[in-house]
Every structure is written in C-alpha cells, then in structure tokens.
Amino acid sequence: MRSSTWRALGNTYLVVEPGGIPLDSDRASALAEGADGVLEVLNNSGSTVDVAIWNVDGSRAELSGNGTRIAAAWLASQSGEKEVDVTVGERVVRARIRDDGEIEQDLGEVVVGPQSVAEGIAFVPVSVGNPHAVVLGDPAEIGEIGALLENHERFPNRTNVQVARIDAPGEVTARVWERGVGETLSSGTSAVAVAAATHGEGDVVVHFPGGDLRVHLEGGRATLYGTAERIA
Secondary structure (H helix, E strand, O other), X not given: OOEEEEEEOOEEEEEEOOOOOOOOHHHHHHHOOOOOEEEEXXXXXXXXXEEEEEOOOOOEEOXXXXXXXXXXXXXXXXXXXXXXXXEEOOXXXXXXXXXXXXXXXXXXXXXXXXXXXXXXXXXXXXXOOOEEEEEEOOHHHHHHHHHHHHOOOOOOOOOEEEEEXXXXXXXXXXXEEXXXXXXXXXXXXXXXXXXXXXXXXXXXXXXXXXXXXXXXXXXXXXXXXXXXXXXX
C-alpha cells in the first residue's frame, strides 16, 4: 500500500493510493490514528481523481474542503496538471492550483436553513454537501457545544458544529467540531458554512486555530481558497 501524509491548515490526512485492498471502516480507522482522516484514492487519470473520505471513527464523510484540496494537490503533484477535478460521491470539486501555490476550489451549492434551537442552543443549519450547525457565540465553548449538537436527535446522521464570532464585516473567528473526529484545527466546508451563515454573500475570511481560509459566496455557490502540502 502506497501512501503519503498531507496537511491543510492543521488538518492532516493520509492519502492512500490504489493498488491494495479497498478500505473498510476498521482498516480506515486504524490508518487514521494520529491524523484527522484518510483519503482513499479510488481511481485517478490525468486531471481527475475519485476519492473516499474516511473519518477517524471509520465513518465516511460526504465532503471535506480541506480533504479535497489535499486530493487536488496530490493529483497535481502526480500529473503536473494545474486544473483538476476531485469527485467525492456525487459531488465534483473543481480545483485550480494558482501560481502562488494557493488552491482555489469550486465547492458548489450551499444551502442555509432557518435558525433552529436544540438543547437551548440557537444554530443555523447549513448544507455544503455535508451537514453543519453554526452557532454564534464564544469559539472557546466549542468542546461543550460541539459534543452536544453532533449527536443530537435533530441530526439523525450527526452533524459538524462550528462556534463563530463575527469580528468585522467579512471577517469571522471560529472553532470547529468535526463529526466523527472531534475538534480539529480547521475545516474547509466549515469555513464555507460559517461564511454563509454569518454573511450570505461576498468575500469572508474565516480565522481558525490552524490558519485562515478565504471564502467567496455568490449565487448560492461557494469558492474556497487555501493551501495544502505534503509532510511525509
């Protein structure tokens, strides 16, 4: 089994290349130990790659902004292509490696629902191809709020949780609790969810403990900007 380790703003993923035994929940969970997840390359050709995203607990994620950015960087390192397509399930993320090394991703449709309340906590549900619950408050409370909302009956398939503070127009500080993982240093789809819940349209910088992600929202779609690098 050929593999490499990559990082995107504090999120670490093991990229497993095709050629070995396909992963199942137990094997993926074992491989993910010490990382935030596993990107299983199902197939790749030229400028396209199809991946499965595994969480630490062995569950599959519908999408990951940081994960697909890593997949795009991995494919670009293999093929030399600057524009690549990353397929996760039914969603195709188009990525472009810019001359400055930053990666631009079209993450597709974003749907913001009406504010809801669970366990006395007000949140905004957002879908970025995966579920999110955005809470406006003190990001330092992510441990308590994240654990409570992730497994709440309101979310039959569990949810990612963010606690965000608006610092200024176009600027937000947030911490994230990833479904099946726990608190992580950053999250690409969480950045989009936070931006959509707090601003709706335009350009937003989201500050995570792992670094900053830039989001552009227009016409119900999101473009995400960030970096990824191989570390082993």
